[in-house]
Amino acid sequence: MPDETITYEGLVPGYKFPPATYELNASFVSKYLEAVDGAGNGFVPPIAITACAIATMTRSVPLPPGTIAIHASQDVEFLKLVPVGATIKCHIGVAQKIARGKMSMLVLELEVFDKAKEKVQSGKATVALPA
Amino acid sequence: MLAEIQEGKTLNPVVKHVTQEKINLYAEASGDFNPIHVDESFAAKTPFGGTIAHGMLSLAYVSEMMTLAFGRSWQAGGKLRAKFKDSARPGDTLTVTGKINCIERKDDVSYANCAYECRNQKGEVIVLGEALVRLSSIEK
Numbered sequence: 001m002p003d004e005t006i007t008y009e010g011l012v013p014g015y016k017f018p019p020a021t022y023e024l025n026a027s028f029v030s031k032y033l034e035a036v037d038g039a040g041n042g043f044v045p046p047i048a049i050t051a052c053a054i055a056t057m058t059r060s061v062p063l064p065p066g067t068i069a070i071h072a073s074q075d076v077e078f079l080k081l082v083p084v085g086a087t088i089k090c091h092i093g094v095a096q097k098i099a100r101g102k103m104s105m106l107v108l109e110l111e112v113f114d115k116a117k118e119k120v121q122s123g124k125a126t127v128a129l130p131a
Numbered sequence: 132m133l134a135e136i137q138e139g140k141t142l143n144p145v146v147k148h149v150t151q152e153k154i155n156l157y158a159e160a161s162g163d164f165n166p167i168h169v170d171e172s173f174a175a176k177t178p179f180g181g182t183i184a185h186g187m188l189s190l191a192y193v194s195e196m197m198t199l200a201f202g203r204s205w206q207a208g209g210k211l212r213a214k215f216k217d218s219a220r221p222g223d224t225l226t227v228t229g230k231i232n233c234i235e236r237k238d239d240v241s242y243a244n245c246a247y248e249c250r251n252q253k254g255e256v257i258v259l260g261e262a263l264v265r266l267s268s269i270e271k
Contacts, residue, residue: 028160031156031159031160032157032160032161034156034160035153035156035157035159035160035161035188036147036153036157036188036191036192036195037147037153038191038195043203043206045191045194045195045198045206046194046205046206046207046209047187047190047191047193047194047211048160048161048191050187050190051157051160051161051163051185051187051191052161052162054161054163054187055161055162055163058163058165059162059163068165068166068167068177069165070215071185071186071187071215072214072215073212073213073214073215074186074187074190074211074212074213074215075210075211075212075213076210076211077209077210077211078205078206078207078208078209078210078211079207079208080207081203081206081207
């Protein structure tokens with residue numbers, strides 16, 4: 001899924017990462033709920049869906065070896081209930097790239113769609129990276 | 132769910148204990164294996180001095196508090212804004228608290244505007260932000 005050809009310098013506003021597809025089956029939901037000490041209600045916890053989108057992002061952003069990216073802020077809107085067993089597709093794009101001293105702030109837009117191509121979530125994540 | 136939705140109402144807090152085992156499980160579930168979360172020798176050499184929990188793990192606790200208060204209205208009509216102020220670490224106990232700041236009405240729809248924060252056992256803020264819930268779809 002990660003675009004092996006993109007470099008950090010290539011992450012400019014307007015860049016779109018290749019979309020990632022997830023099957024949110026019972027095993028995924030069960031593992032997620034165990035990790036967060038949560039209880040299920042037949043639907044995928046919406047923040048679990050956001051977590052998939054964020055994981056897509058962290059796997060996709062190329063970083064120099066030994067450096068780390070810090071998740072600085074997150075906005076997200078939950079638009080639709082997603083049943084366990086659904087398949088979703090995460091789209092991530094670069095909205096802004098801001099240099100701040102020794103750090104860069106990368107603002108990423110995320111959109112998540114279900115199999116019927118209806119939007120289930122949208123949001124923005126800001127990630128701090130070494131410049 | 133909340134019996135009464137009114138301005139100033141405090142939401143029931145959520146308290147969670149963070150362990151490295153939970154962080155590892157979260158990495159497996161989410162697919163986010165950033166070494167700062169799961170590789171103790173790598174993390175020890177960073178300015179953090181050790182592993183830290185995924186920011187989204189703390190947000191899962193915030194979302195749980197909102198789900199307990201607003202049910203499906205939160206899960207399909209919630210809007211979350213979060214600033215990660217500090218990192219949660221293995222051994223931390225996190226407490227998420229929140230309250231309804233105001234009820235807003237836009238285009239004949241009511242929204243509960245909530246403020247929340249997540250602090251560790253030392254009282255340090257880990258995450259803070261706002262959550263907006265569309266109230267008209269609350270299930271009775």
